[in-house]
Amino acid sequence: MILTVALNATVNVAYEAGEIAWGASNHISRMTCRAGGGSLAVARVLAGLGEDVLVAGFAGGGAGNLIEADLARAGVATAFTRIGRESRRVVEVLDEAREQSTRLSEPAPFITTEELGRFAGEFRKLVAGADAVVLSGGLAAGLPLDIYASLASYAAEASVPAIVHAGGPALWRSLDRHPALVLIASTAGMPGAGASVGPAALLARGSKAAAMLSGAALLAAVAPGPAGLPGPGGPWRAALEGYPGLSLSAEAVVAGLLPAVVQGWAWPDALRHAVALGASADLLGEVDLDAYDLLSSEVVLAPGDGPSPG
Amino acid sequence: MARLLIVHHTSSPSMQAMLEAVMAGAGTDEIEGVEVVTRAALTASAVDVLGADGYLLGTPANIGYMSGALKHFFDGIYYPCLEATQRRHYGLYVHGNNDTGGAVRAVETITTGLRWHRTRPPVAVAGEVGPKDLQACWELGATVAAELVS
Numbered sequence: 250m251i252l253t254v255a256l257n258a259t260v261n262v263a264y265e266a267g268e269i270a271w272g273a274s275n276h277i278s279r280m281t282c283r284a285g286g287g288s289l290a291v292a293r294v295l296a297g298l299g300e301d302v303l304v305a306g307f308a309g310g311g312a313g314n315l316i317e318a319d320l321a322r323a324g325v326a327t328a329f330t331r332i333g334r335e336s337r338r339v340v341e342v343l344d345e346a347r348e349q350s351t352r353l354s355e356p357a358p359f360i361t362t363e364e365l366g367r368f369a370g371e372f373r374k375l376v377a378g379a380d381a382v383v384l385s386g387g388l389a390a391g392l393p394l395d396i397y398a399s400l401a402s403y404a405a406e407a408s409v410p411a412i413v414h415a416g417g418p419a420l421w422r423s424l425d426r427h428p429a430l431v432l433i434a435s436t437a438g439m440p441g442a443g444a445s446v447g448p449a450a451l452l453a454r455g456s457k458a459a460a461m462l463s464g465a466a467l468l469a470a471v472a473p474g475p476a477g478l479p480g481p482g483g484p485w486r487a488a489l490e491g492y493p494g495l496s497l498s499a500e501a502v503v504a505g506l507l508p509a510v511v512q513g514w515a516w517p518d519a520l521r522h523a524v525a526l527g528a529s530a531d532l533l534g535e536v537d538l539d540a541y542d543l544l545s546s547e548v549v550l551a552p553g554d555g556p557s558p559g
Numbered sequence: 560m561a562r563l564l565i566v567h568h569t570s571s572p573s574m575q576a577m578l579e580a581v582m583a584g585a586g587t588d589e590i591e592g593v594e595v596v597t598r599a600a601l602t603a604s605a606v607d608v609l610g611a612d613g614y615l616l617g618t619p620a621n622i623g624y625m626s627g628a629l630k631h632f633f634d635g636i637y638y639p640c641l642e643a644t645q646r647r648h649y650g651l652y653v654h655g656n657n658d659t660g661g662a663v664r665a666v667e668t669i670t671t672g673l674r675w676h677r678t679r680p681p682v683a684v685a686g687e688v689g690p691k692d693l694q695a696c697w698e699l700g701a702t703v704a705a706e707l708v709s
Contacts, residue, residue, distance in 0.1 A: 334638070359634075359638065359669075359672065361634040362630050362631055362634050390637075390669065391630075391633065391634070391668075391669060391672075393665055394661065394664060
């Protein structure tokens, strides 16, 4: 069982209209309401591939109920810690005539100390039965920045590998807890941000394996020695060439790298799988399996840790 | 008369010295028209926050985070005060044995959500509190008080 943690689960509401007239009443032609957020997308990808996955984290109010129901329809089991406030909504309005999309994001709910304490207790029970834990996505208000570090420590106490996919301080603070894998999609907010922050720098700070997304490429390295995971150390670069403007779904990439952590896949195989999956999944974690089959044979793997020129 | 609310968790002689300096600055005779109210974090309520015009927050840094007492305070006042206290001025002082950055960031994450306006950078002291630190605390208190009547 893969345990994914959603600390700021979201309801994504999408409205489509032929043309939006601001300041006027508009009829919507189509509306969708889906559970979203980093860890939820990872869970959806994994469930689509037939994995046993459980989502924990915070959910509250009617929005929380929508999140649980949508995940259930996707075959994803949930064990949310209920909070007193509504989970947040993100509303996207698509103006088809102008081909413009406008997003309205609610603020994250404030998590009280009592709610955090309940979640910590529940997490420690759940992680004991997991094969791996995925910590992905943004944080709700009121949560300490080192929450992912704390959860990675709890996972380590239970001998469960932790995968961290986050930005800035939340990820940086987790590195010295030796997560099994970290994935970054940008260097924003990282100390020393710039060309120098790559997989090697993340390994130096304590992660056992590290990967970085750069356009349609995935750069990865594994720490050598007993602390590292099976396989050569890399670094490697896996990419889909000839697809200008293509970007990979980070959440699908996380799901694609899991077999290297949990099942002992060779890292080159996991990287090819992750890149193909990342190119075949949408933001919510729905995977086009036909696209995956086509693209997985086109992933190019080479040594190196430089950024993709495209 | 403007009201300045000081919410503090004072768990050490260093924190006590900083609190006294902040209170002295906030209550200086040079600034007229400000009433200073002081509450321990464990007793401060939404009523206190709603009834004030600006805030001074004081906390030790515990394991890279604000004190549990101050977090408990925020737990109780966040939603009741979310709409009514936007753009109010606040100041912060923090003391820790080592790094205070985590505690400062944790408080600022919440005050950002509350849309409180930080009057000046926090006074963050790691290690022994010296005369310059106490002077900075005095100035912090005076500055926030002065903002309320400016």
